[in-house]
Amino acid sequence: MSETSSPPLAEPLEDFPGYQLRRVSAASMAQLAAALAQQHLSPTAATTLLMIDANPGETQARIARALAIQRANMAPLVARLENAGLVKRTICDGRSYGLACTARGRTAAETVKKIMAEHEASVFGALSQKDQAKLMELLLKLRRGRTSKA
Amino acid sequence: MSETSSPPLAEPLEDFPGYQLRRVSAASMAQLAAALAQQHLSPTAATTLLMIDANPGETQARIARALAIQRANMAPLVARLENAGLVKRTICDGRSYGLACTARGRTAAETVKKIMAEHEASVFGALSQKDQAKLMELLLKLRRGRTSKA
């Protein structure tokens, strides 16, 4: 504390919405990861579990596409969920598996839902209900606004 | 195409603002990374370069804190920028370096600014000027709304 509170930095990135988006998203994800650690699930694994829970019997490829996860990256992800006893695969097509939650997986999915709801409230509770709705509207516009997959 | 356009999946995550934020941010970052590839810079490296360019002589630690990058991760990042001839370190304190752009680094920073501006326009141009301003306002509220560092 000898510098008597050093002069502030120039912050040329602060005016970029994309940079603000990145910072908010990174902070939010770090907090969610910490909250999900008690369930030994990463954010990606947790969202995959929720998707399987909501779509029992669906194939890996379709779940992956909906989450914008590559097939190649889905394989070890699902394997981890299966090894944890949360998901089981059943033969579906000969070349594809159908995914479904086990009893433990459904229980875990319910816990994950609670953790995520609390997390969302913790992060977005800083905004009024009206602002939260507006944010959601803008984010949906941005997703629709992309030419390629988002 | 034998399934006659298979039925849509349930998407339990779509109602979470945090999930939308994550998807938009991920898509935006992927597009930015592709645009910056021509300069052989990652988004993180590019933002670091812009910060150094805007704050010549500042120390690594202060640049890192402003960008929420850990000291340990800053070391190889700056080393790469230095090896690329974009940044040089000058002794500052005995225990700390001052960072500054080289002539090539300043040229690269200008190019990066153009690429980022184009990228932002490409992504957020889907929104009206008013919506863009509102989004920025909401994101800034979310960053301020956090208890810990964001």
Add this chain to the structure above:
DNA sequence: TATTGTTATACTCTATAACTATA
């Protein structure tokens, strides 16, 4: 031929711990 699942591989970003040197 197109799709599914898989393996291998590599790169980026992030996180922690431990060490040295300096304030």
Add this chain to the structure above:
DNA sequence: TATAGTTATAGAGTATAACAATA
């Protein structure tokens, strides 16, 4: 004691290429 920089290491996320099996 606190700070700056570094190294080593580990983990998560993502990307491409290639392969076998199946539609």
